[in-house]
Amino acid sequence: MKNLLEKEIDTRRTFAIISHPDAGKTTLTEKLLLFGKAIRQAGTVKAKKSGKFAASDWMEIEKQRGISVTSSVMSFLYEGYHINILDTPGHEDFSEDTYRTLTAVDCVVMIIDSTKGVEPQTKKLFKVCRMRGIPIFTFMNKLDREGREPLELLQEIEEVLDIESYALNWPFGTGKRFLGIYDRYNDAFIRFTGDEQEERIPKEALEAHGELQQQPTFQEGLEELELLEGAGNDFDPERVRAGELTPVFFGSALSNFGVQAFFEAFLEYAVPPQPRKTNERIVQPEEEGFSGYIFKIQANMNPQHRDRIAFLRVCSGVFERGMTVHLTRTGKTMKLSQAQFFMASDRETVEKAYPGDIIGIYDPGAYQIGDTLVEKKETYQYDELPQFPPELFAKVRAKNVMRAKQFYKGIEQLVQEGAIQLYRQDSSDEYILGAVGQLQFDVFSYRMEGEYNVEIDMVSMGERIPRWLAVNDKQLNKRLFDERSLLVKDREGRFAVLFKNDFALRYFQEKNEDVELVDLLQAQEDDFQAAK
Structure with missing residues (x-):
């Protein structure tokens, strides 16, 4: 018999929602919050001045730009489950925040825009999930728009993402011809009405609906469903939990169609908290x-x-x-x-x-x-979280030296969030910021002014290739470095070199074969694979 702790664990579902920008991630999140009565009215990412903003986009710059730039955490109860949703930034400039968030979840919902298919950011995030063995559920969004053929989308998932798929529901038509979905999970047809009202017709009652049976689109859907039954993959919950098979759900988050059917199936097959x-x-x-x-x-x-x-x-x-x-x-x-x-x-x-x-x-x-x-005085530490070397760099200082105290406090606090990285030039002690993308610099500047009342000057250094040095201070000959191979220290006091381009990196390696350079990202991937 399970004790109280085990019962509480069984009711937890902690997951992240990932997607390429504009695939409908925040919209789907809002609909799930509605089901849990966590909000009364769904917002939109790009709300009008009088409109309601998405609950997960709480930062002022998110409301202004209509994008998610930081992970949001949302907890609520639904049908006896305690739900923890982590809504992640879709924009690739904030992928490091997303990658770290993925370490804190037990499974992932991947949203794909059915009008576009698998997009670049989806591939990157999916790769991280597969590498960590995280179970992945797929929601194929925007079925009420003209889009790609469903069978083509399934094939793309399997070929591009290299994972088997199983459609737990199946769309009958798309766009203007979209009639609804067949819920294979509950063996019923759900008719699309376009007004967020779903009409559920059990399988045994379908013959009584002659108006559906006479439509060519409905007959095409039945034929595709029969093809899936005969030639598609078998559904295996254990393979889902192992991250080897992704259940696929079709629907429209904006129209709130197919979302509840997806959520209920997801809650049954998603894993509770894992070791x-x-x-x-x-x-x-x-x-x-x-x-x-x-x-x-x-x-x-x-x-x-x-x-x-x-x-x-x-x-x-x-x-x-x-x-x-x-x-x-x-x-x-x-x-x-x-x-x-x-x-x-x-x-x-x-x-x-x-x-x-x-x-x-x-x-x-x-x-x-x-x-x-x-709680107990143990010494273990959970696996190190991924850190991604920046690609863009910029020198930064306060415009007004009288605001130096606020400037240093702002830099310290915002850098500790992990969305942007801080270095100090070894020769001059100047502050250098590193980021994955330009949008991170824009958000940093906006927040420094809005939250710390500090205007900053930021001078771009462009793209640089960072490499860390596997030596300590006493062994280091600082005459080896110049503007093309700039010597800096990171926040942990480790020496790194910012190479201006590939040529500068190769030239340095040829001239200094005894200096060991470390590619941080490659080292982390090697460590993770070795640990597996």
Whole structure:
């Protein structure tokens, strides 16, 4: 017989929603929140001035630009399940935030725009999920628009993403000819009415609907369904949980069609919180001692209080408000008296939390991304979170030297969030920012001015190729470096070289064969594969 902790674990579903920009990710999130009665009215990403913004887009710049630029956490109850959704930025410039978020979930919902098929950002995110063995559910969106043929879309998933698929429902027509979907999960046809009202017709009652039977599109759908039954993949829940088979659902998030059928099937087949790897052992979620790790830090979620929140994934045991834990990186003892569940920027005090839950804890400046917190005095640390070397670099300083204190505070806090990386030039001590894309610089500048009241000068250095040095300070001959191979230090005090281009990198390697250069991304992938 299961104890209370095991029962709580079984009801948790913690997942991220990923997609290429504009595929409908935030719209689908809003519909799921509606089902959970977490919101009364769905917002839109690009709301008019009098309209309602999406709940997951809480940052002011997100509302202005109509994009998601930071991961949002949303927790709510639905039909006996405790749901934790992590809505991730779709824009590739914020992929590092998304990759870190993927380490905190047990499964993923991948949204594909049926009018476009598999897009570049989808491929990148999917690769990370496959590498980590995360179960993937696919929602094929925008079926009420003219788009690609459903069979063609399934084939593309299998060929481009290299994963087998199983359509748990099947569309009858698309665009103007879209009649609805056949729910293979419940053996019923769901008619599309276009007004967010779904008419469900059980299989045995279909013959009584002559108006459907007479339509060529309906007959085509039946033929395709028969083809799937005979030639398609078999449905195997175990292969779904192993990340080897993706269930596919067709529908329209904007019209709220097929979303509830998808969600109910997803809740049944999605995995509850899973065991987690540490540098010492595998930790089971039902272990009595509380443990968790920080995968995200967000400054100024409440502009009135200028607070810092560390987002923590509970991995084992029970979190209780006011409990004392150990920060394994430093060995220090921390009292967690302020903890909250989130609905984007809205908060609710947490008394207890269980494995799979995502909670926000007040950060007095003591935490770093990747930190492990444990109740019992153990020394293990959860697997290191992925860090991605930047591609664009820029020198930055405050326009007004009288704002230096605010400038340094803003840089320290925003860099700790992990969306942008900080370096200091070794020869001059100048600040250099590194980012995956230009949009990160734009958001950094916007937030420095809006949240810290500091205008900044940013001088672009363009694209650079970063490599880390496998040497310490005493062994380093600093005369080897110049503007083409700029020597810098990262936040951990490690030396790195920013090469102007491939030619500069090759030239340096040829002239300095004894200097070992480390490609951080390749090293992390090698470590992960070795650990598997």
